[in-house]
Amino acid sequence: MLDSDARDRVIVAIDCGREEALDLADRLSGHARWLKVGMTLFYAEGPAIVAEMRERGFKVFLDLKLHDIPHQVRGAAEAAVRTGADLLTIHGLGAGAMMAAAREGVEAAAEGGERAKVIAVTVLTSMDQAALSSIGVESPVAEEADRLAGLATQNGIDGVVCSPQEASRMRELLGEGALVVTPGVRPAGAALGDQSRVATPAQAIARGASHIVVGRPITSADDPVAAYEAIVAELVEQA
Template identity: 40%
Template sequence: MTKPIIALDFPGEQEVFRFLNHFDEKLFVKVGMELFYQEGPDIVRKIKAMGHDIFLDLKLHDIPNTVKSAMKGLARLGVDLVNVHAAGGKRMMEAALEGLEEGSTGKRPMLIAVTQLTSTTEEQMQKEQRIPLTLLESVLHYAELTKEAGLDGVVCSVHEAKQIAERCGDSFIRVTPGIRLPGGDVHDQKRVATPDFARKNGSTYIVVGRAVTKAENVVEAYKEVCRLWEGQ
């Protein structure tokens, strides 16, 4: 069973290490835009030096050459998982993969693409993105495009994970944010689920943020997520 990925959505280094120092075990953590843009690549190096695995969640979306160059640089940080937006297109995703392969000195980081954000509703997608499909159809289309580009998987909601596995194969990774403990606040996300529901519905990795990082006892909250995710 994969480890839950814990989103380090903190404003700076001090808060990150205050949180990480609660744990005796090595975690799989997510460094997103908020933290990376405040602290830069050095925060990634420091977390890796502690032995933690890292999902660098920057969601690159630009012209192919720019994304390739950016990924070549990110590969040198030694992270374990990175992502792009599938909406950037097949060629951009292929370029991202090329950049990672060229920049990696050891094992290449896993590369996944965001389908639709878990904060996006079907009505919003159709009205604002002008995509005349159901949300599920859009997500499945992006997943298939991502697979054609040679990437390792996608970011999707738990509610689409099973269908993506059926369409793209079980080895195609499904990383699902929006994970909450039973009775937890959904905050700004719309398509959410509990760890046990994610396990039953085909998630490969789950991403958990405030349900752990804002808990009164972060270690116990993490253990509860693990228990539910592992089906204990």
């Protein structure tokens, strides 16, 4: 894998407050190309934080996991993309009509130009089989992820968020053109935190991920740039 390709595939999750987020963005400028703005930061700072990241030259993955009635999700998706987001998440559990509405919303925001991409969350990477059963879903994790991924693509969604353990299956199901975005990525030796189903960066890409999301192993490192560059180097070397 070329260095440029590796940088396009690593998304840095900045789940923190505004000042820390902007400091991390400034430090990573010229190195990282993608940042993930999640609910913690977005709800605290609003749409302006996306614009600030775009002004610094980053692509933005806006991870809001929209899940509501179709009318609300259509409007929320359109509004979210108008902030400047390049990639947006919705929950696959919202069912087909809701996912189709999200696609309509991002198309409306594009106004005939290139639209943002939408990906559906299948099963959260913090959930294992026991957690899934606790909410009344008795299907195996992999089977549930397959079902929701198929429903997403049937309704115009560009791909999925899934654990690295499901990435190869998602690639088989959805084809080469789909986005397969995997959080739960931890470099060898890194703490697992609240993630249950994990892989190293190289393992995730080898299994079919189009993008990997890495947060605390970079953002909590003594030197976030060095931590980021080590991941890029791993992807280049292992390709």
